Amino acid sequence: MSRGRPYVRPLDLKRGCVDLSHGAGGRAMQQLIDELFVPAFAGGTAVARGDDGAVLPELAYGERAVIATDSHVVSPLFFPGGDIGSLSVHGTVNDLAMMGARPLYLSAGFVLEEGFGLGELARIVASMGRAARAAGVQIVTGDTKVVEQGKGDGVFITTTGFGALPAGRALSGAHARPGDRILLSGSIGDHGMAIMSLRESLAFETEIVSDSAALHDLVAALLAAVPSSSELADPARGLRLLRDPTRGGLASTLNEIALQSGVGIELDETAIPVRPQVAAACEFLGLDPLYVANEGKLVAVCAAADTDRALAALRAHPLGADAAIIGEITDDPQHFVQMRTGFGGRRNVDWLSGEQLPRIC
Amino acid sequence: MSRGRPYVRPLDLKRGCVDLSHGAGGRAMQQLIDELFVPAFAGGTAVARGDDGAVLPELAYGERAVIATDSHVVSPLFFPGGDIGSLSVHGTVNDLAMMGARPLYLSAGFVLEEGFGLGELARIVASMGRAARAAGVQIVTGDTKVVEQGKGDGVFITTTGFGALPAGRALSGAHARPGDRILLSGSIGDHGMAIMSLRESLAFETEIVSDSAALHDLVAALLAAVPSSSELADPARGLRLLRDPTRGGLASTLNEIALQSGVGIELDETAIPVRPQVAAACEFLGLDPLYVANEGKLVAVCAAADTDRALAALRAHPLGADAAIIGEITDDPQHFVQMRTGFGGRRNVDWLSGEQLPRIC
Numbered sequence: 217m218s219r220g221r222p223y224v225r226p227l228d229l230k231r232g233c234v235d236l237s238h239g240a241g242g243r244a245m246q247q248l249i250d251e252l253f254v255p256a257f258a259g260g261t262a263v264a265r266g267d268d269g270a271v272l273p274e275l276a277y278g279e280r281a282v283i284a285t286d287s288h289v290v291s292p293l294f295f296p297g298g299d300i301g302s303l304s305v306h307g308t309v310n311d312l313a314m315m316g317a318r319p320l321y322l323s324a325g326f327v328l329e330e331g332f333g334l335g336e337l338a339r340i341v342a343s344m345g346r347a348a349r350a351a352g353v354q355i356v357t358g359d360t361k362v363v364e365q366g367k368g369d370g371v372f373i374t375t376t377g378f379g380a381l382p383a384g385r386a387l388s389g390a391h392a393r394p395g396d397r398i399l400l401s402g403s404i405g406d407h408g409m410a411i412m413s414l415r416e417s418l419a420f421e422t423e424i425v426s427d428s429a430a431l432h433d434l435v436a437a438l439l440a441a442v443p444s445s446s447e448l449a450d451p452a453r454g455l456r457l458l459r460d461p462t463r464g465g466l467a468s469t470l471n472e473i474a475l476q477s478g479v480g481i482e483l484d485e486t487a488i489p490v491r492p493q494v495a496a497a498c499e500f501l502g503l504d505p506l507y508v509a510n511e512g513k514l515v516a517v518c519a520a521a522d523t524d525r526a527l528a529a530l531r532a533h534p535l536g537a538d539a540a541i542i543g544e545i546t547d548d549p550q551h552f553v554q555m556r557t558g559f560g561g562r563r564n565v566d567w568l569s570g571e572q573l574p575r576i577c
Numbered sequence: 578m579s580r581g582r583p584y585v586r587p588l589d590l591k592r593g594c595v596d597l598s599h600g601a602g603g604r605a606m607q608q609l610i611d612e613l614f615v616p617a618f619a620g621g622t623a624v625a626r627g628d629d630g631a632v633l634p635e636l637a638y639g640e641r642a643v644i645a646t647d648s649h650v651v652s653p654l655f656f657p658g659g660d661i662g663s664l665s666v667h668g669t670v671n672d673l674a675m676m677g678a679r680p681l682y683l684s685a686g687f688v689l690e691e692g693f694g695l696g697e698l699a700r701i702v703a704s705m706g707r708a709a710r711a712a713g714v715q716i717v718t719g720d721t722k723v724v725e726q727g728k729g730d731g732v733f734i735t736t737t738g739f740g741a742l743p744a745g746r747a748l749s750g751a752h753a754r755p756g757d758r759i760l761l762s763g764s765i766g767d768h769g770m771a772i773m774s775l776r777e778s779l780a781f782e783t784e785i786v787s788d789s790a791a792l793h794d795l796v797a798a799l800l801a802a803v804p805s806s807s808e809l810a811d812p813a814r815g816l817r818l819l820r821d822p823t824r825g826g827l828a829s830t831l832n833e834i835a836l837q838s839g840v841g842i843e844l845d846e847t848a849i850p851v852r853p854q855v856a857a858a859c860e861f862l863g864l865d866p867l868y869v870a871n872e873g874k875l876v877a878v879c880a881a882a883d884t885d886r887a888l889a890a891l892r893a894h895p896l897g898a899d900a901a902i903i904g905e906i907t908d909d910p911q912h913f914v915q916m917r918t919g920f921g922g923r924r925n926v927d928w929l930s931g932e933q934l935p936r937i938c
Contacts, residue, residue: 239650239936241824241870242929246833267749268672268820269645271742281642283739284630287686289600289722311629325648325735327688359735361650363936369728374686374720374735378644381632388628459629463602472607509602568603575600575724 227251232334239328239362248360252338256345257355270356272321278383284311285376291575293340293370296410297426298511300373301343306430306511307462307577308377309351313432314458314514316387316444317379322348324358324375329368340371351430353377385439386446391456392477394547397523399516401434401530402427402538403489404466408508408576409497416501420493429512431460434535441529442522455526456517460510462577464568467506469515470553471567480548483555483565487542507568509576517545588612593695600689600723609721613699617706618716631717633682639744645672646737652936654701654731657771658787659872661734662704667791667872668823668938669738670712674793675819675875677748677805678740683709685719685736690729701732712791714738746800747807752817753838755908758884760877762795762891763788763899764850765827769869769937770858777862781854790873792821795896802890803883816887817878823938825929826868830876831914832928841909844916844926848903868929870937878906 227247237244275281286307293300305322312319324344328337348355406427413424435458445454457477461469466488474481490498490505498505512535518526523541530536543555553565588608598605636642647668654661666683673680685705689698709716767788774785796819806815818838822830827849835842851859851866859866873896879887884902891897904916914926 236935237931239824240929240931240934241826241829242868242931244930245825246928268675269643269678269738269740271676271747272642272644274641280635281633281739282630283633283682283684283718283737285684285686285718285720285735285737287688287720287722287735289688289724291724291728314629315632317630321644323644323646323737325646325686325737327648327650327733327735357644357646359646359648361648361733361936361938363650363652363730363733366727367652367730369724372688372722372724372733374646374648374688374737376644376646376684376686376735376737377630378642378739379630386632463600464606465602468602507603567607568601569605570598570601570603573601574597575722577722 227334229335229338234328234330234332234334234337234362236330236362239360245360252341253358256341272378275380279380282312282315282317282379282381283376284308285374286311287372287374288577289372289575290577291369292414295414295426296423298428299340299343300371301340302347303428303511303577304373304375305344305347305351306428308375309353309430309432310460312377312379313435314460315381316385316439317381319351319353319377319379319432321378322353322355322375324355324373326360327368327372328360328362329370330362330365332370337371351432384447385444387444387455387457389457389459389473389476392473392479392517392545394479394545395520396456396517396545397520397541398543399526399530400488400540400542401514401536403491404510404513405490405494405498405505405508407511408573409494411576412501412573413497418497418500420496422493424493424497427510427512429535431512431514431535434533437533438516438526438529442518442526445519453519453521459515461513461515462509462511465507465509467565468568474551474553478551480546480551481543481553482546483543485555485557487540489538489540506565509573511577588695590696590699595689595691595693595695595698595723597691597723600721606721613702614719617702633739636741640741643673643676643678643740643742644737645669646735647672648733648735649938650733650936651938652730653775656775656787657784659789660701660704661732662701663708664789664872664938665734665736666705666708666712667789669736670714670791670793671821673738673740674796675821676742677746677800678742680712680714680738680740680793682739683714683716683736685716685734687721688729688733689721689723690731691723691726693731698732712793745808746805748805748816748818750818750820750834750837752806753834753840753878753906755840755906756881757817757878757906758881758902759904760887760891761849761901761903762875762897764852765871765874766851766855766859766866766869768872769934770855772937773862773934774858779858779861781857783854785854785858788871788873790896792873792875792896795894798894799877799887799890803879803887806880814880814882820876822871822874822876824870826870828867828926829929835912835914839912841907841912842904842914843907844904846916846918848901850899850901867926870934872938
């Protein structure tokens, strides 16, 4: 792994800190890569080769490449259910999965703050490596920069994912049609409220745990049961689109879909799962769970005829056990998202207009 | 472009600032994307579609995908010869070019600091767009996050490049062999000293201008004259590797090559071009130009028999007009980089061991 470099002493993971030399392109940076990144990302052979980039194996015939990118600035860096390392893998793996692509490779760009503990960095990088192996993706290339103390905040991680889209498959936020049904794979608000509870030092009987998870396997199960409409002869069948309701929450994701597809959306409030402790934390902080970020949930829109099949496929997977049908696509030239409330009324679910929860991912 | 969103008023590029809502996933973020990013990156159709990632067109038969990533934290953000926007395109385009790949697509992840001027951001993004169009690459997907004032430094940009490697072509830092010649495409130290002169408010008769440039076209010209050794029947012919000597400068790049290939390197100091004002600035600041970053230069290692052909190809291109043969690969089990000095002596050119120039790219 060390490629034969004669470092005088190994990195001090107990008391050592990131300094500017770790981003300067010289011996210290090579040591950081050799001793900290390469072992954690073991399996990504291109990283170990030391070239400027990675040459990827060819895709199968007819497959198309998909790329997606996410910058991660979550604060705090460690939270119940994950950390910035695992989150930076899940976030980008999920973006690929929502396009219907099989996630294959990741690149990672780190912006480190001078003075950040090498031990904490090692924990984060190890967590990234574990999350990547669990998701079956290789971290194949990367970059590290260091900024002066007070010009960053510990660590920011930008991951770019590269996946393979099978021939014929097409999912897009523009594919929803009036009459389609909207499914949600589980409860909302868990990630955002795990972070907020930590920031606000809220204590509940049950700790709120982030739902941060890689969804590609759940997506594969769903697509095995209900292929995308583009793969089927009958336009009244199939899966139209997938989206993960991250920043801005379910409300923002549904508004995006309504706008992209040029449709309206009608939701059933009572059908949307919210864990009791998440609901309690939201009420305490004056937040609406519809706008709170999720990192392990998906929204699926499918043709009405395939609703039951899609729901069964989601529920049969551990990450979709609480899946529910939460509404349908309507014909609405104003592209409104409306909700039938638990009291029998109706209200408009608008875009998130303020910041709500900064640095949630 | 605006996809029909009814923003109450357009972004105020004169007095407006980035605030936390621009990274929150709601209406403000969409407005930033619609009014600032999409027009600047025009041509990258996937950006305008609003999905989680971009589906790329298929590569030609036998071509392989190459990915490379670079985080950019240069300070100051604007400098003679470029800015963080153009640099973030050139840096990643060049990483792809050094692998022998034709650059095709870029993703861009932005970490913005609250309070950063929207006008400055617009300038940077416009510069990125121009640099991408000039290099023939499309910016196809991206992400924007915002951190609180004092937790970032204006803007950090991570770009990931996606390119196509023609069948049979292989360049790697591990391919140098004793007897090979080392070529450099032009003068060293220009980028680093442009930044340092600005930081230290040095004034010279002639302003030092960064050499920041996209090198893929120069590489194409070189490879047309001298194909990679892997494409030739005779192992004593062809181009072995390309590297751009960025952070850590020429010295660090050559040490990396020596180590990766398990060889030694002998340089001729008098053959290495350094502009007079760069030499003067280095002397003033006590810096060695061998360790100063370049952003528009390449090191090429080729079989001795192809040296003249390679040199002629470089010199025939505007970006390689000052190209020179600077040394050769030797058989040295210690993998030292040694230099014959102008005075007839010899010295060891070691790895950069301190930080030298932080935040140079």
